[in-house]
Amino acid sequence: MTPSPDAARSGPRPVRGLAQGLNALGILVVAFWFVRNGTALHHPWWVWAVGALALAAWALREVARGTRWSALAAVVMVLAGAAAVVPTQALMVAPVFVGIVVLGTDPRLPVWCGAIAALLAVVVIAVGATVGDVPVQFVLGTSAGALLGVLVAFSRRQLRVAREQAHEAEREQQRAALLADRARAARDVHDVLAHSLGGLVLQLDAVEALLEAGRTEDAARRAGEARTLAADGLAEARRAVHALRDDRPDPATAGGGAEPIRASRLADLLDAHRSFGGTVTTSGDLALPGLDAAHRDAVVLVVREALSNARRHAPSRPVDLSVVRDGSAVAVTVTNPLGTDGHGLVGMRERMAELGDGSTVDAGAHDGSFVVAVRAVTT
């Protein structure tokens, strides 16, 4: 699930068409006054030339946005525009300003390019003012315009950097969500396969032993149970895949009442455990009163994993299951002799944590036994 380019660009961005429209309008307005004042003031030929060059560079820059020509056009805008600033009575400060902003904002250029361009423009304008005998106030005023361009460019640059960082954070978030989804899928697959395939192996071992002993009827009964288990496992695997395909975020709630296949009662689990040759003693109300479907599902799935682990890591050892109503919660405890950890315990903890209301599962060795203790908050 790689983020699409469209999604990566979905942040707040300036409207490109609007910027180009405003620039086109600016070029037209400046060109109009350049021609009108020029004919009235009788510009020498070189002023017409550099002025036209600056305006052409401005137009080129709008066409060549985002390419290398953009920076080159901006340099021409600054230099030619600055040369024409004094004769055009500061009209040509507009392309100079835009050029400085373009150079200062371009992420491919170093950060100081805007300031250097502004200084160049000031020097060129001052030379023009010295030659044309224009008061220094004129130079200082246009220099202020150039300085403003540097500041605008710097703030735009920072804005762009901030936007890129925001995109990066967004991508990281999407990646984290994807990994969480994968972990959830892995957990479901593990739970389903460990339960049904593990049980199946035990049943088939028993079938083999019974056949060797010549107890064909018992073997046939075991084989029938194994078939039921395999069919249940297959159905559950299909359901898990279906839930993942449907992109339902929480398999615990997604597997609620509507899906009849999921083992929804502790009693069924205990029967299955006994049929695999396990010993289990129980205490408390196995119907889990007071829990809603989501919590009951989570508890049942955790207990299923605990029993599955007990069979795998501590075969033929007694398991004790107790259900105790504890104020606003139901405490479910599975105790069996010590074994080693697998992926199932991680999945158990994630499953309870996903309910997000303080429901917990505690699994670990206590006094030489392996204890899985569930605390599910009641509705």
Next chain:
Amino acid sequence: MSVQLLVDLVLGVALVVFLGYRQTTWRYTDPTRIWRTPLVLGLVGVVLLAQTVTTITTLDVVFLGAEALLTIAVGLATGAVTRFRTVATPDGRGRTLQSRTGWAGAALWVVLIAARVGLDVLGGHLGAHLLTATGTILLVLALNRAARALVIDQRIPRPAGPGARGMMVR
């Protein structure tokens, strides 16, 4: 005038020797303090300039701008030729990073001083007197150090973690 020029020359030569020595020896560098010198120099320069200058001409602006461009270019080049190394034994302030610019850095200083003197003479002949003000000299130095700091700030080898960062302009 000629006596002053002579004094200037002697001072200049002494300065070049001193700078050559400084540039070619490894010196401890603090990434968080490279902006201090340009800031202080710039502030003092602006204050001095504001106190001494009464009038400014367009020619002053031309020469000031040209000198600013020159000093910034030299500063950027100085930043680019600076070399860094990390030593095992920190100094009294716990710094382990060292830097030097070598003979290239010394040559850049000579270029800056020579161009500065040349602009000074040319400007004096043409009537741009603002160049010789002490405030201007300090401002030129401040710009040079600031340009160098800008490049060094991005090139400096940093240990992991945000604690050791300078201004980090991008």
